[in-house]
Amino acid sequence: MTPDPNDDLWRSRFITLNMTRIGGTLVVLLGLAIWQTNVIVRGGAPMLGFPIAIAGLIASFWGPIALSRHWKRKDGR
Numbered sequence: 001m002t003p004d005p006n007d008d009l010w011r012s013r014f015i016t017l018n019m020t021r022i023g024g025t026l027v028v029l030l031g032l033a034i035w036q037t038n039v040i041v042r043g044g045a046p047m048l049g050f051p052i053a054i055a056g057l058i059a060s061f062w063g064p065i066a067l068s069r070h071w072k073r074k075d076g077r
Contacts, residue, residue: 013071017064024060028053 033039035049 013067017067020063020067021060024056024058024063027056027059029056031056 031049031051031053033049034044034052035046036044038044040048
């Protein structure tokens with residue numbers, strides 16, 4: 001039994017979606033650390049950490065949706 005050539009495509013897409021979610025979550029955590037702790041400035045830096053956390057949320061929630069739409073257009077569905 002030979003593997004289907006589309007298996008590699010679907011596997012790479014699955015990994016890409018999950019890495020997008022994980023990466024977005026890590027960016028949110030980084031933003032929260034900058035916002036609430038002494039990582040950059042003593043007492044936190046809300047003007048820097050808050051936008052980074054929001055960008056991570058956007059990437060985490062809407063990144064996989066955008067990738068899915070892109071792949072559907074590319075596949076002709």
